[in-house]
Amino acid sequence: MASGDDDITEEWSDDEVEMTAADVQQKIEEAWLNEKFAPDLLESKSELVDCMLEQIQQMESNISRCKKGDFRISVHKMEIDRIRYILNSYLRIRLGKIEKYFHNILKKEAARKDDEPSRLSLEEFAFAKEFAENTENHFKSVALRHMPPNLQALEQDKRAPKPNLDAYVFLRANQKQEQVLIEPELEDDQNAEVIDLEEGAQYIMRYQPIASLVTDAAVSLI
Amino acid sequence: MFVTDIRKDFYEKVLHKRVLVLVSFDVDAICACKILKALFHCDSVQYTLVPVAGKMDWERVFSEHAEQLEFVVMINCGATLDILETLQPEENVTFFVCDSHRPMDLVNVYNDTQVKLLMSPEESIPKYEDIFRDDESDDEDDIGNDSDGSEPNGKRRRFDEDVLERRMERRRKRREWDGHRHQLLFDYEEFSGYGQSAAMIMYDLAWKMSKDTNDLLWWAIVGLTDQLLSKKIDRETYVLEATELNRHVARHNHRGDEEEDSVSINSMRISFTSELQLALYRHWSLFESLRHSSYTACNLKLWTLKGFKKLHEFLADMGVPLSECKQKFSAMDMGLKDNVTDWLVTSARKFGLEQITLSSFHAQYGFKNKFCAFDVAYGVNALLESVETEKSQEGYFLEALDCLSRSNIDKLAHGLELSKRQFRATVNTVQSLLDMTQVISAGSFLYAFIQEGTPDTRYFARPNCLGMLARFTLEAYVKMSKNRKARTLPLVMTAPLNLETGTLLVVGIPPLPELEQSSKNFFGRAFEQAGKKTSSRILHDNFDSSVIEMKNEDRSKFFDALISLLT
Amino acid sequence: MFGEKVLELVQELQRSRDGTMLPFNEDGVRKVLEEMKALYDQNQADVVSTREEGQSGLFSGVQLRHTCLERNQRCLLAYLHNRLAIIRNMRWEFGSVLPADVKQNLSDQEFQWFTKYNKSLASYMRSLGTGGLDLTQDRKPPKSLYIEVRCLVDHGEFETEDGTIIVLKKNSQHFLQRSQCEHLIRQGVLEHILS
Numbered sequence: 001m002a003s004g005d006d007d008i009t010e011e012w013s014d015d016e017v018e019m020t021a022a023d024v025q026q027k028i029e030e031a032w033l034n035e036k037f038a039p040d041l042l043e044s045k046s047e048l049v050d051c052m053l054e055q056i057q058q059m060e061s062n063i064s065r066c067k068k069g070d071f072r073i074s075v076h077k078m079e080i081d082r083i084r085y086i087l088n089s090y091l092r093i094r095l096g097k098i099e100k101y102f103h104n105i106l107k108k109e110a111a112r113k114d115d116e117p118s119r120l121s122l123e124e125f126a127f128a129k130e131f132a133e134n135t136e137n138h139f140k141s142v143a144l145r146h147m148p149p150n151l152q153a154l155e156q157d158k159r160a161p162k163p164n165l166d167a168y169v170f171l172r173a174n175q176k177q178e179q180v181l182i183e184p185e186l187e188d189d190q191n192a193e194v195i196d197l198e199e200g201a202q203y204i205m206r207y208q209p210i211a212s213l214v215t216d217a218a219v220s221l222i
Numbered sequence: 223m224f225v226t227d228i229r230k231d232f233y234e235k236v237l238h239k240r241v242l243v244l245v246s247f248d249v250d251a252i253c254a255c256k257i258l259k260a261l262f263h264c265d266s267v268q269y270t271l272v273p274v275a276g277k278m279d280w281e282r283v284f285s286e287h288a289e290q291l292e293f294v295v296m297i298n299c300g301a302t303l304d305i306l307e308t309l310q311p312e313e314n315v316t317f318f319v320c321d322s323h324r325p326m327d328l329v330n331v332y333n334d335t336q337v338k339l340l341m342s343p344e345e346s347i348p349k350y351e352d353i354f355r356d357d358e359s360d361d362e363d364d365i366g367n368d369s370d371g372s373e374p375n376g377k378r379r380r381f382d383e384d385v386l387e388r389r390m391e392r393r394r395k396r397r398e399w400d401g402h403r404h405q406l407l408f409d410y411e412e413f414s415g416y417g418q419s420a421a422m423i424m425y426d427l428a429w430k431m432s433k434d435t436n437d438l439l440w441w442a443i444v445g446l447t448d449q450l451l452s453k454k455i456d457r458e459t460y461v462l463e464a465t466e467l468n469r470h471v472a473r474h475n476h477r478g479d480e481e482e483d484s485v486s487i488n489s490m491r492i493s494f495t496s497e498l499q500l501a502l503y504r505h506w507s508l509f510e511s512l513r514h515s516s517y518t519a520c521n522l523k524l525w526t527l528k529g530f531k532k533l534h535e536f537l538a539d540m541g542v543p544l545s546e547c548k549q550k551f552s553a554m555d556m557g558l559k560d561n562v563t564d565w566l567v568t569s570a571r572k573f574g575l576e577q578i579t580l581s582s583f584h585a586q587y588g589f590k591n592k593f594c595a596f597d598v599a600y601g602v603n604a605l606l607e608s609v610e611t612e613k614s615q616e617g618y619f620l621e622a623l624d625c626l627s628r629s630n631i632d633k634l635a636h637g638l639e640l641s642k643r644q645f646r647a648t649v650n651t652v653q654s655l656l657d658m659t660q661v662i663s664a665g666s667f668l669y670a671f672i673q674e675g676t677p678d679t680r681y682f683a684r685p686n687c688l689g690m691l692a693r694f695t696l697e698a699y700v701k702m703s704k705n706r707k708a709r710t711l712p713l714v715m716t717a718p719l720n721l722e723t724g725t726l727l728v729v730g731i732p733p734l735p736e737l738e739q740s741s742k743n744f745f746g747r748a749f750e751q752a753g754k755k756t757s758s759r760i761l762h763d764n765f766d767s768s769v770i771e772m773k774n775e776d777r778s779k780f781f782d783a784l785i786s787l788l789t
Numbered sequence: 790m791f792g793e794k795v796l797e798l799v800q801e802l803q804r805s806r807d808g809t810m811l812p813f814n815e816d817g818v819r820k821v822l823e824e825m826k827a828l829y830d831q832n833q834a835d836v837v838s839t840r841e842e843g844q845s846g847l848f849s850g851v852q853l854r855h856t857c858l859e860r861n862q863r864c865l866l867a868y869l870h871n872r873l874a875i876i877r878n879m880r881w882e883f884g885s886v887l888p889a890d891v892k893q894n895l896s897d898q899e900f901q902w903f904t905k906y907n908k909s910l911a912s913y914m915r916s917l918g919t920g921g922l923d924l925t926q927d928r929k930p931p932k933s934l935y936i937e938v939r940c941l942v943d944h945g946e947f948e949t950e951d952g953t954i955i956v957l958k959k960n961s962q963h964f965l966q967r968s969q970c971e972h973l974i975r976q977g978v979l980e981h982i983l984s
Binding site: 053077082084087127141147154 | 906909924930
């Protein structure tokens with residue numbers, strides 16, 4: 001897990017120099033919207049978050065250097081408020097999903113291969129583990145411990161809520177996508193529909209087939 | 223001291239600081255407050271807004287918020303009181319006063335550092351040299367006096383004589399100056415009155431900063447109208463100021479003939495028209511409005527049977543069927559509604575109601591909302607002085623503040639309903655006062671006591687409402703009375719204020735305006751002196767000096783003293 | 790009837806949908822567990838008698854009881870799980886210190902869960918960027934930098950970030966930076982006035 005993260009950081013540090021503040025902001029907004037509308041937890045964009053937080057700090061120090069009454073102060077403050085709101089909302093949504101689907105997420109994380117990127121940042125992973133432990137202990141100590149022996153297992157696999165990957169979402173294609181398989185689960189290949197996604201066009205469809213496209217930033221959820 | 227450039231000396235000084243805004247309880251102050259708030263919102267000036275009902279509130283709020291405060295803005299409060307003496311502020315606190323109450327306290331006028339008055343200087347203010355005087359020469363005199371008394375010798379005797387002469391000359395001059403000063407002060411502070419509306423001063427500021435909008439203009443109009451309705455200014459002054467505002471109205475509401483360029487129906491349009499002096503007639507029925515407006519009620523003497531019949535004649539003369547008149551105005555027949563104002567004016571002349579129209583403004587936004595400035599002023603006042611017990615007085619102040627915003631039309635509608643109730647209570651009370659001849663003449667003034675007992679009396683526990691009742695009563699009485707002298711007499715009215723503490727609210731109003739003169743009100747001083755003489759327990763809390771609170775038991779001796787004082 | 794008690798617990802949750810915290814129904818939970826034990830014991834006895842004494846026909850009874858046991862387990866877990874969700878929302882509403890009346894309604898273990906959750910959330914928030922980021926702020930998109938608020942109760946003095954002290958008395962109105970007074974609006978001390 002740790003090594004995987006390092007790889008990512010290294011990749012980013014090459015690109016990071018070339019991204020301007022405006023780019024970062026745009027990417028954060030996209031990540032925020034995607035996270036908001038996707039039923040599942042998306043990839044963690046903690047580098048963007050960190051970058052943005054640094055930006056905020058810099059802006060705040062800029063402000064403190066300006067003399068009082070400068071018109072730019074209120075404009076900057078407003079901008080800081082807005083950025084902070086987006087960041088907070090983004091992280092809150094992620095936390096909410098982690099808390100709701102913790103079992104599922106942790107299971108996926110444990111089964112993840114080393115070269116796949118993690119869905120959780122380090123801190124989120126720590127939080128998720130603590131939360132899972134806390135909740136499961138609670139259940140065990142209050143109820144399960146007192147139950148008959150054959151029912152003491154928590155059986156989270158069956159019980160834990162899973163994200164509804166069949167939920168319908170609105171999306172906009174950022175690039176032209178050809179041959180997107182709409183119902184890949186069907187075994188009957190003849191009936192599986194494929195469609196082409198035009199660039200800039202908007203669609204509504206189930207989340208599951210386009211989940212990978214979201215990760216690749218080929219489509220954005222709206 | 224008076225600020226010369228309101229923008230530079232007031233607004234720019236508070237631009238990046240925190241301000242405490244103290245607002246008194248009247249419609250003009252509320253309108254001024256709304257305008258100032260809008261300006262502050264534009265420029266992100268942080269403020270704290272607190273309503274103050276009287277002097278005690280004023281002092282208390284200042285001491286509560288005094289920490290770390292540098293700027294205080296007072297709207298319709300503070301000009302008549304010695305600010306520095308009463309509030310004892312720190313040296314770095316600056317006060318900006320925008321008050322229509324007169325006379326202004328001379329210490330405020332001549333203070334150079336901490337008190338800034340946003341009103342324009344007036345000619346009636348005595349000059350500095352006539353009131354204040356450096357006392358150095360006197361001290362020298364006294365010291366000289368002391369050392370002189372001990373050892374007279376020849377040379378010194380001559381010296382003494384010269385000194386003595388000079389001293390006597392100085393003393394004589396001093397006494398002359400003192401007498402002159404005393405006379406000036408007496409004349410200056412004898413009468414209380416009102417100056418320019420605070421809302422108009424604020425609007426002027428907005429205009430100078432090019433931040434004025436239709437909304438701000440409308441609030442300035444309402445503030446001015448309130449001054450007219452509570453007879454703080456006379457018709458002439460009102461017409462002058464209204465013409466001034468009309469220039470702004472024309473500027474903001476300029477609509478060409480091109481229909482395509484006209485703006486959305488939802489934006490506010492103000493127009494200047496000749497308006498009937500019928501209270502709330504658009505929100506009531508014509509009949510009710512005629513009955514409850516003081517102009518028509520008094521001139522037609524509607525509390526007498528004859529007067530009532532005359533009203534019916536009047537309506538018949540107009541040509542409007544009685545059933546329509548009693549209908550809600552908005553539900554009247556369309557053909558009648560359009561013409562009723564013209565018919566009314568024509569008929570009015572025949573019945574002696576020449577002054578039934580007055581130029582005023584009305585605002586329209588959307589298809590439903592058309593409000594005349596008079597009605598809005600009545601509505602806001604009714605909300606402000608609501609006697610329902612749900613909220614505190616400050617709570618109602620804040621509601622009145624809210625109802626002026628366009629998004630709170632329902633609150634304004636509620637205010638209009640309350641206003642109708644106020645009118646009904648007023649007319650009923652006037653009727654009973656006249657029927658039972660409870661308006662008594664004391665020779666130099668008239669007086670009337672409102673007894674508790676009817677549910678209507680609770681409306682009059684508020685100063686503005688009681689003042690309105692007093693003016694209505696005075697007008698009615700004058701029209702009824704055969705005594706020619708009655709025209710020139712002022713009126714004092716009392717009403718029960720608080721049954722638990724056993725206090726009365728006392729209001730004194732000047733006589734009816736003759737020849738369009740704005741009358742002077744001398745009751746402020748009169749009340750003070752009568753109270754002192756009889757050591758009655760009176761409370762001079764209101765910023766308006768002609769309104770006081772008094773204990774029930776002291777009423778008779780107070781009035782005896784008042785009578786003897788004024789004859 | 791089996792399973793009724795546990796249904797009551799679930800219904801209790803349903804009734805308190807508006808997010809208020811009802812007291813932890815210690816009694817109810819205990820009764821459910823007792824019922825489960827009784828059912829289980831009964832089942833055990835039946836299994837033994839089937840095996841040893843060869844009695845048949847008891848199978849459907851065993852099956853019924855087993856289903857009841859499973860249902861009880863599921864409902865009980867649901868009850869606990871949903872209560873935890875409510876407690877979690879309380880943390881986001883009220884901050885890390887719960888009001889006394891809410892605290893009273895939690896069982897000891899729930900309170901322990903809350904404390905641990907608090908700690909874990911705090912360490913997560915601290916780890917964001919440098920100096921941490923308080924995620925419980927900025928719940929609504931900011932419309933303007935300054936807002937007008939009306940004070941609904943006497944709150945006393947309140948210090949803003951830059952050191953100015955504001956006296957919050959009932960029925961006074963103030964114009965402040967939104968970020969400074971957001972938590973007071975959530976607590977109900979101030980009311981946001983839209984003009």
